Amino acid sequence: MSVNPSSSSDALHSTAERARLIDAEFDIHAVLRAQSMRSHFQPIISIRGKKVIGLEALVRATNPKSGDAISPAHLFDAATRHKQSPQLDRLCRESALSGFATLATLDPELILFVNVDVASLSRSATESNTLIKLTEEHGIPAERVVIEIIESKINDASALQRFVTAHRMRGFLIALDDMGTGHSNLERIPSIKPDIIKLDRTLIQNIDREYHKQELFDFFIKMAQRIGVFVVVEGIETEAEALTCLERGADLVQGFYFARPQPPDSACLERGLSHASRLRSLLTDHLVRRFTKRKLMYKQYNDIAGRITAVVEMSNPADYQVVIENALMRFPSAECAYIIHESGRQITPIVFNPNCRHRKRTTIFGPSPAGGNQSAREYFMYLGTNQRRYVTEPYVSIATGNVCITISNRVSLSSGESYVVCVDINLAKEAFA
Numbered sequence: 001m002s003v004n005p006s007s008s009s010d011a012l013h014s015t016a017e018r019a020r021l022i023d024a025e026f027d028i029h030a031v032l033r034a035q036s037m038r039s040h041f042q043p044i045i046s047i048r049g050k051k052v053i054g055l056e057a058l059v060r061a062t063n064p065k066s067g068d069a070i071s072p073a074h075l076f077d078a079a080t081r082h083k084q085s086p087q088l089d090r091l092c093r094e095s096a097l098s099g100f101a102t103l104a105t106l107d108p109e110l111i112l113f114v115n116v117d118v119a120s121l122s123r124s125a126t127e128s129n130t131l132i133k134l135t136e137e138h139g140i141p142a143e144r145v146v147i148e149i150i151e152s153k154i155n156d157a158s159a160l161q162r163f164v165t166a167h168r169m170r171g172f173l174i175a176l177d178d179m180g181t182g183h184s185n186l187e188r189i190p191s192i193k194p195d196i197i198k199l200d201r202t203l204i205q206n207i208d209r210e211y212h213k214q215e216l217f218d219f220f221i222k223m224a225q226r227i228g229v230f231v232v233v234e235g236i237e238t239e240a241e242a243l244t245c246l247e248r249g250a251d252l253v254q255g256f257y258f259a260r261p262q263p264p265d266s267a268c269l270e271r272g273l274s275h276a277s278r279l280r281s282l283l284t285d286h287l288v289r290r291f292t293k294r295k296l297m298y299k300q301y302n303d304i305a306g307r308i309t310a311v312v313e314m315s316n317p318a319d320y321q322v323v324i325e326n327a328l329m330r331f332p333s334a335e336c337a338y339i340i341h342e343s344g345r346q347i348t349p350i351v352f353n354p355n356c357r358h359r360k361r362t363t364i365f366g367p368s369p370a371g372g373n374q375s376a377r378e379y380f381m382y383l384g385t386n387q388r389r390y391v392t393e394p395y396v397s398i399a400t401g402n403v404c405i406t407i408s409n410r411v412s413l414s415s416g417e418s419y420v421v422c423v424d425i426n427l428a429k430e431a432f433a
Helices: 005-025 028-034 072-081 085-104 130-138 157-170 188-192 211-227 239-247 273-313 317-328
Strands: 037-046 051-062 111-116 145-150 173-179 196-199 230-233 334-341 389-391 403-412 418-426
Touching: 005 072, 028 072, 028 085, 037 085, 051 072, 051 085, 072 085, 085 111, 085 130, 111 173, 130 145, 130 157, 145 157, 157 173, 157 188, 173 188, 196 211, 211 230, 239 273, 273 317, 273 334, 273 389, 273 403, 273 418, 317 334
Parallel strands: 051 111, 111 145, 145 173, 173 196, 196 230
Antiparallel strands: 037 051, 334 418, 389 403, 403 418
8 A cells, every 4th residue: 555755744744743732731741740641530430320321531730830631531642742641641541540439428329430541451460450459449349440441442362362361350340441442442342351442433423324334333232132241332423322322222322312420429420310301201202203204104115115016016027127127217216226037036137216326336346147046035025925015124225325125915816827027116314304
């Protein structure tokens, strides 16, 4: 792969300029000496349980000279560049544990979620054991602490494995953070066997309107259920995002929609619960509206497929292709149609609606030709002798790249043979809104 020297130079200049601006904003050494940082806590709420089950500790730092707030991203950037990450990590853990100690007595089941800089794990055993010592000093049982491991920062796999094993033996819970981002490594799940995975904001943002995000979200939820892992959905900022996540199986939620990080006081447990209670009733109404909308929509789609099937049923086999094309033109949402013989052999090519936009046809993405064996397709297999119609779950069509469903209708001919007429329906965007 070639690298544009100009682009590389621009990137280096941009990085150097950013570092200069951050260092001009504050002195990381002065911040660490003054320990001018405190932990704020954001609630993690169980919607089904109607309670706060945990708090994530998030660092908030100020410039000791000016008193101005320091961006967490700038704080950790400066610490990394000036080789102060281990000291900053220790101070963050100390602040998190001391702050949580004041809240732990309010609810004996409350758990703390604390981030750990895994980049420091290979430096020394002392660094790795800091959290164990701090929990003992503050009298917090290890089973009430979740260690969040940020996926994008894992470098030394063997050191990480030793760290996880040692802390799990002590009773700590292990979470993989930032799942669903570009840095995610799914291979960490079988190697670490986390107790919790946290889905990142980048996956949740606009999930109510994006089909691909919904499918990826469903993947994580189903996987978690099968391997006995809890899922925390973080970064929820809107009611629509919250309802979509809950509808698709989420329970443990976190984000600005419920509550922003707060200093360690009882408000950490109180804020957000009103939103959670309200969501339970909203979810019921949302599901009823969604069910009604989907029912009407699928009734309309079944009617379209039925009408196309009826036209085919009254036609001569030699005219099927022309008949299908003429029928499709009457229904804009019908992308294509084709016919499969009872043996599983496709007897017509896939006939596209002339108004349908589809991918450029290539060896990979071309539609299946007449003569192909479709007997293994679900929309053919599920049509038993007693079933006349089958509707697939939504999927992205390989031929068109659009989200669609396939509706299959069995047609019996006077000759005793039967055909299956398949119609692909392009699902409108509002189907996922």
